[in-house]
Amino acid sequence: MRNRAVFLDRDGVINASPTQKRYITSWEEFRFLPGALAALQALKTSRRKVIVVSNQAGVGRGILQASQLREITRRMLQATRAAGGRIDAVYYCTHSPEEGCPCRKPRAGLLRKAARRLSINLERSFVVGDNVTDIQMGAAAGCRTVLVLTGITERKDAKQMAVSPDKTVRDLQQAVGWILRQR
Numbered sequence: 001m002r003n004r005a006v007f008l009d010r011d012g013v014i015n016a017s018p019t020q021k022r023y024i025t026s027w028e029e030f031r032f033l034p035g036a037l038a039a040l041q042a043l044k045t046s047r048r049k050v051i052v053v054s055n056q057a058g059v060g061r062g063i064l065q066a067s068q069l070r071e072i073t074r075r076m077l078q079a080t081r082a083a084g085g086r087i088d089a090v091y092y093c094t095h096s097p098e099e100g101c102p103c104r105k106p107r108a109g110l111l112r113k114a115a116r117r118l119s120i121n122l123e124r125s126f127v128v129g130d131n132v133t134d135i136q137m138g139a140a141a142g143c144r145t146v147l148v149l150t151g152i153t154e155r156k157d158a159k160q161m162a163v164s165p166d167k168t169v170r171d172l173q174q175a176v177g178w179i180l181r182q183r
């Protein structure tokens with residue numbers, strides 16, 4: 001397990017969380033958050049792998065088609081590359097909560113799958129997320145965790161989470177800045 005990684009949640013970290021609708025179902029609805037592309041660009045200079053891990057239960061619920069999710073992912077990767085940024089892999093849990101799968105956050109199945117496939121040392125890796133479930137997943141796998149306030153969690157709620165993040169910052173750009181300063 002020789003590689004180190006930065007695992008990024010998608011909605012609320014890279015792109016603006018869907019508000020009224022609970023899922024982003026087309027590229028037209030996908031909006032990079034301010035500074036997110038710059039953060040992905042900053043990660044390119046690090047030796048860490050950049051891996052997106054995201055629950056997209058809309059697929060399991062029949063609200064989002066797998067082909068729509070693929071297209072959104074393709075465009076996200078394309079836009080990231082065009083901006084000089086880096087995303088090495090994307091892992092989704094597409095199950096509905098009722099299926100009780102091992103890969104839906106707060107469970108750590110997505111991290112473990114990526115670790116197996118890409119030979120990643122989870123203890124030397126980071127998870128960045130906007131939700132307590134991201135922090136729980138990271139903590140369960142032994143990763144260090146960073147909470148960003150660009151999504152579902154507001155600053156006033158950050159102090160009383162079920163599992164505390166190692167660091168709380170404003171956005172992905174600050175998160176990456178902090179991660180790149182860690183050993």
Ligand SMILES: [Mg+2]
Pocket residue numbers: 009010011012013129130131151
């Ligand atoms: Mg999120």
Ligand SMILES: [Zn+2]
Pocket residue numbers: 093094095101102103104
């Ligand atoms: Zn799953």
